[in-house]
Amino acid sequence: MKIGVLGTGAAGQTVAAKFVALGHDVMMGARAADNDKVLGFASRTGGKAGTFADAAAHGDMVFNCTRGDTSLAALSGLSQQLEGKILVDVANPLDFSSGFPPHLTVSNTDSLAEQIQRALPKTFVVKSLNTVNAAVMIEPARVPGRHTVFVSGNDQHSKGKVQDFLRSLGWQSIIDLGDITSARAAEQLLPLWVRLYGVLGTADFNIAVMKP
Amino acid sequence: MKIGVLGTGAAGQTVAAKFVALGHDVMMGARAADNDKVLGFASRTGGKAGTFADAAAHGDMVFNCTRGDTSLAALSGLSQQLEGKILVDVANPLDFSSGFPPHLTVSNTDSLAEQIQRALPKTFVVKSLNTVNAAVMIEPARVPGRHTVFVSGNDQHSKGKVQDFLRSLGWQSIIDLGDITSARAAEQLLPLWVRLYGVLGTADFNIAVMKP
Numbered sequence: 001m002k003i004g005v006l007g008t009g010a011a012g013q014t015v016a017a018k019f020v021a022l023g024h025d026v027m028m029g030a031r032a033a034d035n036d037k038v039l040g041f042a043s044r045t046g047g048k049a050g051t052f053a054d055a056a057a058h059g060d061m062v063f064n065c066t067r068g069d070t071s072l073a074a075l076s077g078l079s080q081q082l083e084g085k086i087l088v089d090v091a092n093p094l095d096f097s098s099g100f101p102p103h104l105t106v107s108n109t110d111s112l113a114e115q116i117q118r119a120l121p122k123t124f125v126v127k128s129l130n131t132v133n134a135a136v137m138i139e140p141a142r143v144p145g146r147h148t149v150f151v152s153g154n155d156q157h158s159k160g161k162v163q164d165f166l167r168s169l170g171w172q173s174i175i176d177l178g179d180i181t182s183a184r185a186a187e188q189l190l191p192l193w194v195r196l197y198g199v200l201g202t203a204d205f206n207i208a209v210m211k212p
Numbered sequence: 213m214k215i216g217v218l219g220t221g222a223a224g225q226t227v228a229a230k231f232v233a234l235g236h237d238v239m240m241g242a243r244a245a246d247n248d249k250v251l252g253f254a255s256r257t258g259g260k261a262g263t264f265a266d267a268a269a270h271g272d273m274v275f276n277c278t279r280g281d282t283s284l285a286a287l288s289g290l291s292q293q294l295e296g297k298i299l300v301d302v303a304n305p306l307d308f309s310s311g312f313p314p315h316l317t318v319s320n321t322d323s324l325a326e327q328i329q330r331a332l333p334k335t336f337v338v339k340s341l342n343t344v345n346a347a348v349m350i351e352p353a354r355v356p357g358r359h360t361v362f363v364s365g366n367d368q369h370s371k372g373k374v375q376d377f378l379r380s381l382g383w384q385s386i387i388d389l390g391d392i393t394s395a396r397a398a399e400q401l402l403p404l405w406v407r408l409y410g411v412l413g414t415a416d417f418n419i420a421v422m423k424p
Contacts, residue, residue: 101393101394101396101397103320103321104320107319107320107400108315108316108319108320108403109315142424143422143423143424144422144423144424145420145422147420147422148419175408175411176411177404177407177408177411178407178410178411181313182313182407184313184403185313185403185404185406185407186404188319188400188401188403188404189400189401189404191320191396191397191400192389192397192398192400192401194397195389195390195394195397196387196389196421198390199387199388199389199390200421200423202423202424204423204424205421205422205423206421206422207360207419207420207421207422208357208359208419208420208422209408209412209417209418209419210355210356210357210359210417210418210419210420211355211356211412211414211416211417212354212355212356212414212416
């Protein structure tokens with residue numbers, strides 16, 4: 001599959017390298033095409049490098065791995081390149097400007113995923129994977145047991161395709177929380193994630209939904 | 213132990229009846245002492261009935277089972293009765309006035325537990341149990357596996373006493389998230405709880421924190 005990965009940080013580098021290793025045709029996009037991190041990705045992995053617009057145009061499925069507090073600015077100009085495509089939003093709207101713990105820049109009655117969906121009405125936004133660390137996103141077996149990842153989005157077909165993709169990464173417990181407004185629930189897990197990271201001393205953890 | 217339970221709704225009734233069954237000296241408090249629900253509790257279980265002030269004065273450990281959107285009003289007059297005591301806050305600041313899903317009346321940069329702690333500076337507020345249904349609070353074995361409950365609070369000794377009490381209810385996985393500000397993380401789990409309740413069709417569920 002042709003995959004675009006927007007963002008050159010730890011999350012983008014980790015998932016894009018894995019997608020190349022799985023045999024996908026991956027282009028990472030940066031703000032500028034000559035960005036060192038995107039060129040480094042291409043030379044290390046054999047993936048492709050481009051701008052945000054290039055990577056958005058390249059992918060049949062596109063991952064938003066930009067920093068949550070800059071995602072809207074990065075994505076809102078890409079409505080043409082992302083029209084009719086699935087955008088998997090793994091970003092979190094964390095604001096560290098007041099120190100630890102970070103708070104969310106949007107929450108409770110709205111979410112980053114909803115903001116992105118409103119900015120890109122012809123794109124199928126699916127919130128997923130934002131509740132785990134990048135290394136766990138692409139290798140869920142780092143955490144033992146049948147732990148859970150969530151999907152939220154308005155289009156059932158797109159959520160099905162994302163779930164298929166998640167299974168290809170090794171995810172076994174996938175819960176569809178509902179339409180894109182349910183991304184509020186997934187994003188509001190981050191305050192717990194941040195606390196658990198402090199308490200457990202590792203990012204290799206996740207939650208499992210348990211029921212009879 | 214002498215236990216006060218503030219609130220006569222489903223959560224208060226469920227936990228108070230269990231505490232009586234475990235042999236504790238329990239008084240349930242209502243807004244008015246002649247409230248039918250509190251009198252019903254006393255006649256059904258052999259527990260005691262009183263006002264909020266009576267139950268707060270009675271308990272060595274007091275449970276806030278009032279509705280989250282009314283907790284502050286109910287508790288702020290009880291500073292004398294609750295001085296030096298542990299108040300276990302199981303309430304959630306849910307607002308259903310805009311329909312489903314409910315939003316939180318306080319979140320992100322503050323929490324109900326912090327508001328209560330500020331209103332009762334000489335009380336040891338410990339947030340706990342708010343992330344599960346009342347039936348699961350007092351019988352965690354309704355959900356299979358080693359699923360998790362959290363505690364948040366400023367006083368380590370009080371959190372230890374609450375953890376002992378939780379173990380007496382059958383809880384095995386208890387995570388101390390930190391000071392009372394970490395109650396934000398526990399309260400912001402409610403949007404996920406509400407979504408999962410809709411998806412799973414049962415309130416008998418919980419999350420387990422999984423790590424290597």
